[in-house]
Amino acid sequence: MxxxxxxxxYAPPPGLTxxxxxxxxxxxxxGPIGLAMALELANHGVRSVVVDDNDVVSVGSRAICWSKRSLEIFARLGIAERCLEKGVTWKVGRTFHRDREVxxxxxxxxxxxxxxxFINLQQYYVEQYLAEAAIAHPLIDLRFKNRVTALSQSDHVRAEIGTPDGPYRLEAEYLLACDGAxxxxxxxxxxxxxxxxxxxxxLIADIEMEADFPPERHFWFExxxxxxxxxxxxxxxxxxxxIDLQLGWDADPEAERQPDRVIPRIERVVGHSDFRLDWVxxxxxxxxxxDQFVHDRVIFVGDSAHVVSPFGARGGNGGxxxxxxxxxxxxxxxxxxPETLLESYDRERQHGADENIANSTRATRFMTPEDGAERVFxxxxxxxxxxxxxxRAWVNSGRLSRPCTYPGLGPDADLPVGAAPxxxxxxAPVAEGWLQDQLRGxxxxxxxxxxxxxxxxxxxPTGDNARARYQGDAANALYLIRPDQVVAARWITATAAEVTTALSHHKEGRPWP
Structure with missing residues (x-):
């Protein structure tokens, strides 16, 4: 590859002795979710131990499309510049029906x-950058070739860990399952x-070739x-x-991975044979x-909690x-x-997962319609x-990932712009650089x-972009922003009591009102 x-x-963990x-x-x-989780917790001063039964990054490109919101999160984690430098930046998508651009x-x-x-960047690069940042961080203990073999929980979590040098036990206040689909x-x-x-x-096929295809998303129907x-x-x-190619349900997965099947298909796509298979x-x-992501002191994050079809780039970005x-x-x-904050994670991210699942389901049905009314439509x-x-709004080859809007946040003033609770x-660009860099609490x-x-x-904030995105033509505007850079509430004008009431709701994880 x-x-x-x-x-x-690999280093023998201290729990062995x-x-x-x-x-x-x-x-x-x-993986990218577990490593990002460790770095995000470290940003809040929380120590963590990260264990993985492997010792290399993921094999194959896997998740490649990283959204604007993920890149903003990567900026907090310290890897955005590396991702932007290496990745292929794109924003244009083209949809074709047969040989015609629709x-x-x-x-x-x-x-x-x-x-x-968006940028396109293979998952193995994102994992590498995150792993290197985690290894360098004093609050993160990253242990490879450490596999969880059993766990139990009461007022804390107990995990039995297997290593090349034998088993040991870890105890933690909370366990985050970021271990994939x-x-x-x-x-x-x-x-x-x-x-x-x-x-x-x-079929997914990564090929290496010299070509002048533009940095765009190209999707073809038939x-x-x-x-x-x-x-x-x-x-x-x-x-x-x-290159992703629909195969049909009757396709034999093992047979379709073989080069003698894959190469002729790819030749028909690119029009020549001057390429090398990298991953299939x-x-x-x-x-x-x-049903729920929080199970007492075990919390599921990313693909361990929810999975979607890949079109729309909602898997890794949703995680x-x-x-x-x-x-x-x-x-x-x-x-x-209060532990009700974890209940709000469960509630809000179930909402996010359901939105991703609904979008992915609709895309799948449009891309692979049943014979009859679905296909005719x-x-x-x-x-x-x-x-x-x-x-064109009805054509669905995957609604590309955007962060959801969490319900039950507020209060919400009737402002003429879109940054609602x-x-x-x-x-936005501001005098001090970028606004989100200042929204860390x-x-x-x-x-x-x-x-x-x-x-x-x-x-x-000053600057035309900031005013346009938050104030519009209103005389005043006041926003309460959460530590995850989500709008918690907004007013045209507010008293200290009104702001304090909204703040206490959010700090307790309670929906509004």
Whole structure:
């Protein structure tokens, strides 16, 4: 493969020779979600131990499309610049029906944003950058070749760990299961997903080739090079191109992975044979999740809690939004805050997962319609979309990842702009650099407003972009921002008592009102 896989060092853990003190947090899984979780907790001063039964980054490109919100989170974790430097930046998508371009779209048409709409960057690079940052951080103890073999919980969690040098025990206040879609922790606890498994298979092929394809998302319905099915093309770093091809439910996954099957298919896509196979996988569409993500002191994060079909880039990005939501809440609980904050993680991220599942399910049904009314509708929409702009909104090749709006946050003033409670506070250039860099804890944003003194930092952002995104043409505006940069409440004007009431609701994890 093009990527140089190098094992991370294994070191015998101290628990092999003497009992370890109880740790605040044990994180299972050193993939992008587990590593990001450790770094986010460290930003809040929380120590963690991260264990993983492997010692290399993930094999294959896997998650490649990282959204604007994930990049904003990466900035907090200290890896955004590396990702931007290595990744392929894109914002334009083109949709084709057979050989005809039906329409195209621009995901970030306005200026004044630090992060692009998306970058394409193989998951192994993201894991490498996160792992290197975690290894360098004094609050993170990253242990490779450490596998959880059993666990129990009471007023804390006890985990039995296997290593090349024998077993030992770890105790922690909380265990975060960040161990992926096949989560061993989920298996140890006898938990299972609920949802829908679609009778459809897709081939992923990463190929290395010299080409001049633009950095855009290209999606085809029923292309002539793959009749009757769907196809997707993305450009990645290192001259690697991702090609997804619909195979149908009757395809034999093992046979379809073989080069003698894959290479002719790819030749028909790119029109030549001057390429090298880098990685091949076959996957099945599924949109499923756990009934609840918080099980006493075991908390599920990312793919261990929910899985979606890959079109729309909602898997890895949805997991990063879990990290964003949980980090400050768990840190607050460990500092003596109410456990209802963890209930709010469960409530809010179930909402986020359900939104992702709904979008992925709709995309899957449009891309792989059943014979009958579904197919008639899909084909009619594709014919119409090339001629009528209103029909383009009905074409669904995967609604690309955006952070959800959490319900039950407020109060909400009737301001003429879109940064409503429950939404991520939009970034903007300000005199001091970028607004989100200053939103690292509970903060008030005041626009033409003398903010009441409630013991919180107060920012008075300047600049046309900030005013346009928060104030609009209103005379005043006041925003309460959570530590995860989500708008908790907004007013045209507010008293100290009103702000304090909203703040106490959020610090206790209670919905509004």
């Amino acid at each position: 093009a990527y140089d896989y190098r094992p991370f060092p 003497a009992p370890e003190p109880r740790h605040p947090v044990l994180i299972v899984g050193a 329409f195209n779209f621009d995901l970030l048409p306005e200026d004044g944003h630090r992060m692009p709409a 096949r989560s061993p922790i989920r298996g140890l606890m006898g938990l299972d997903f609920k949802g829908e498994l679609f009778e459809e298979r897709f 292309p002539t090079f793959h009749p009757g099915q769907s196809a997707l093309l993305h450009k990645q770093p290192d001259n690697i191109y991702r 996988s076959v996957y099945t569409f599924q949109c499923r999740r756990l 990063m939004q879990d990290v964003d939501n949980l980090g400050w809440k768990l840190a607050a609980v460990l500092a003596g805050g 899909r084909d009619a929409v594709l014919r119409l979309a090339g001629k009528a702009a209103f029909a 429950g939404m991520v506070a939009p970034d 509970w903060t008030l944003l005041a626009f033409n407003h003398d903010a009441p003194d409630v013991g919180l930092p107060v920012l008075h």
